Amino acid sequence: MLPSPLRDVEDERFGRHGVRLALKRDDLIHPHLVGNKWRKLVPNLAAAAGRPVITFGGAYSNHLRATAAAGRLLGLETVGVVRGQELAGRPLNPSLARCAADGMRLHFTDRAAYRRKAEPETLAALLRAAGAEDAHVVPEGGSNARAVHGCRALGEELRGRADVVAVPCGTGGTLAGLAAGLGPGQRALGIPVLKGGFLAAETAALQERTFGGRRGDWWLEDGFHCGGYGRTTPALEAFAQDFEERHGLPVERLYVAKMLSALLVLTERGAFPPGTRLAAVITGRPFP
Structure with a gap:
């Protein structure tokens, strides 16, 4: 680069x-x-070594969008844990819709669990709920x-x-x-x-x-x-x-x-x- x-x-x-x-x-x-997303994601995706990648962000997260785009470009499965509950019957906002279009599987979680996502037990529960127990974890913001x-x-x-x-x-x-x-x-x-x-x-x-x-x-x-x-x-x-x-x-x-x-x-x-x-x-x- x-x-x-x-x-x-x-x-x-x-x-x-x-x-x-x-x-x-x-x-x-x-x-x-773009920008710091490239600089932060490239070494993290290399560490995934082809495994699925799971990461975290809010409903308008640029990091989620960049990770989804990287997954599409590299042929990697991506999962995004989204802060907040999905609103039944409501369309996804443009950011999350772009993530989904790039192949990212979205998993919504309540804010209390999201705040504790760094705790091992909560993280393990989130991975199970998202069906991503074997995924490579990239932290919020990368x-x-x-x-x-x-x-x-x-x-x-x-x-x-x-x-x-x-x-x-x-x-x-x-x-x-x-x-x-x-x-x-x-x-x-x-x-x-x-x-x-x-x-x-x-x-x-x-x-x-x-x-x-x-x-x-x-x-x-x-x-x-x-x-x-x-x-x-x-x-x-x-x-x-x-x-x-x-x-x-x-x-x-x-x-x-x-x-x-x-x-x-x-x-x-x-x-x-x-x-x-x-x-x-x-x-x-x-x-x-």
């Missing part, structure tokens, strides 16, 4: 504060497995030690090319690998798209399991999640539309728009000294 391009953009909203903005176009890596190693290459591709590299965060795996791959003097910034303030501990734990301890200089900026995962606001929608018009970039709303909006707010607050080169990782694109 060739490194994804890093492109400078002219945006006076950043420029007036002496900040140069560049976009790391990870959304161009693969037509179906974030585990294999995924962190896969995302380390992202940081290595950006060594010496930016002062601060920002990435939107759902489970912390991309940030954990990115930070480990950057060079001296570079910092990684994570923008959580879920509320709760738990990602610092999750990211540190992923680095501990992968590398034996914290790696790289990284931090998180909470407060830009718009109320939680899957939620947006009219202000975020207006920002995303404006950014698309300015730069000709389709802006995915649940991750990328929140990160870009956060970077502008932080720049206006003076969080980045004049002369900073800021790279924003475009982890995905809007699904049709």
Whole structure:
């Protein structure tokens, strides 16, 4: 896989504060497995060694969609455990309908069981209920030690090319690998798209399991999640539309728009000294 391009953009909203903005176009890596999904899934699917793959996500999970697409492309059986109950008689939403069209078998579970899915007994029960006892388990968001190693290459591709590299965060795996791959003097910034303030501990734990301890200089900026995962606001929608018009970039709303909006707010607050080169990782694109 060739490194994804890093492109400078002219945006006076950043420029007036002496900040140069560049976009790391990870959304161009693969037509179906874009951005961090490719980087995290490839090592996990290799570990499956042809076995069925089971993974987890919400009703609008980009990770489920990417896993389903990978299964179709590679001829792997995939099972998606979906948070929440299926509504009888209601059609699947577009995300889950795409998963099903790609051959993923969907298994819905209540939120209480979903929250406990990492517990061995609950996981075993979910696998039995889904008819996937022998499947290779990929965690929610694909974030585990294999995924962190896969995302380390992202940081290595950006060594010496930016002062601060920002990435939107759902489970912390991309940030954990990115930070480990950057060079001296570079910092990684994570923008959580879920509320709760738990990602610092999750990211540190992923680095501990992968590398034996914290790696790289990284931090998180909470407060830009718009109320939680899957939620947006009219202000975020207006920002995303404006950014698309300015730069000709389709802006995915649940991750990328929140990160870009956060970077502008932080720049206006003076969080980045004049002369900073800021790279924003475009982890995905809007699904049709």
